[in-house]
Amino acid sequence: MNSVQYICIGLKSDSIKRNNPAFKNNNDMGIAERKLEEKQEMRKLILNAARRIFLEKGYEQTSMRNIATEINYSPGSIYFHFKDKGEIFHKLHKEGFELLIGRLKVLDTVADPFERLKAVGRIFIQFAKENKDYYNLMFLVEEPGTDAQSGGFQIAQEAINHLLGVVEECQQQGKFKDMDPEYFTFMVLSSIHGICALFCKDRTTNFMNKTNDQLMQHGYEAFVALLEKG
Amino acid sequence: MNSVQYICIGLKSDSIKRNNPAFKNNNDMGIAERKLEEKQEMRKLILNAARRIFLEKGYEQTSMRNIATEINYSPGSIYFHFKDKGEIFHKLHKEGFELLIGRLKVLDTVADPFERLKAVGRIFIQFAKENKDYYNLMFLVEEPGTDAQSGGFQIAQEAINHLLGVVEECQQQGKFKDMDPEYFTFMVLSSIHGICALFCKDRTTNFMNKTNDQLMQHGYEAFVALLEKG
């Protein structure tokens, strides 16, 4: 009376794997090795779908079912590869940081530390404009993992320390004297972030008939003008 | 066969109204008047419940069912008084601004415009620390109403214009010369917001072993130090 009939048609989606160019070269290695690689490929497949939907629809509108449908999988399957939605977005979070840090790497060629410092802000703003969704994920979304200090933010720490180094170089050249380098770094980052955050949460729209680009560009230039006097 | 029996027990919750101290003084006025007032009281009742839950659990964790349960109403009833969830949070959004603006009003007694400008940031930071959830709602939540310029942000516009006035006063005293007042205002607001935003989204936790208070306090002081040189 109370029993429920479970009728599941467990169609293993090997056809997907075999037809997908991501799953090739499976013959010339050990089985355990191949299994492990297939699992990693599957993670990539899920992550790619998640990124695609996320970048198109934004964070809140990306559901586990959307992701599953995108790769012709069942929603439950994703949980075999990822603990929960949080883990997927942690990966994308990290991806965003790697993208941003990659752009900041270009500044290694800039000799003058103050020029480098000023360029950091320009790169941040450019990044936020081009990758609004990544920026939201990286800085403006409630942390799902609850354990913020578990290492999910380790990559953020790296970026901060890098900027701290730049500030200290500036100070060695006589700039920003009598400023605590750590709090000064925090302040610079906050100011840049403030501009990006207002933009990414659509709080720049009715700022005295100026376009987003104008506000961010000239707003940051005003900050740079202040820095130049310090 | 296909018909569905709707069996609703329409218990009108007048008992609630009569037992609630918010519903008194119903006798000494016209019916239409009383009706209107009762409707407004009902809106307040819902808003109070919404605020309570929202301030306790945060934005995302506040559901229409939570609010309804809190005041012993059915979820559907809320929609008789509010268009949707967005309208409720728009009201709370406005409430937050009124609270913040109320605090900023104290600065009217400060004669020196530069002192006033500096105090604005301190009040913002204090406000964010004490009203994290309000701050999130006001500046860090995706707008639900879609029509951002409909007037939901009119109150924000007021606050901005007020600050613009302060900046222009500063300029009349010779400060921040050769700075565009509008972009400068945007920058000041961005910098302050950046500090608050990092705090409100828990991005200050692993900033070089400093407490939130230290970072916000000394971080803003570093910004003020820059302003003093401009």
Added chain:
DNA sequence: CAAATGTACTGAACACTGTTCAATAAAACA
């Protein structure tokens, strides 16, 4: 080779979410 084990996957189910709406009952009006 056959049986047992392990791994990958399915889709129904659970407990939620915002929102709509026919049904209802009380109040106001005629």
Added chain:
DNA sequence: TGTTTTATTGAACAGTGTTCAGTACATTTG
């Protein structure tokens, strides 16, 4: 006394993240 208006209900709809018994295939073991 009807009749209409107004306020309220709770079921229902379509969605969400997550869990899990069941299934099928691959691999390992006897």
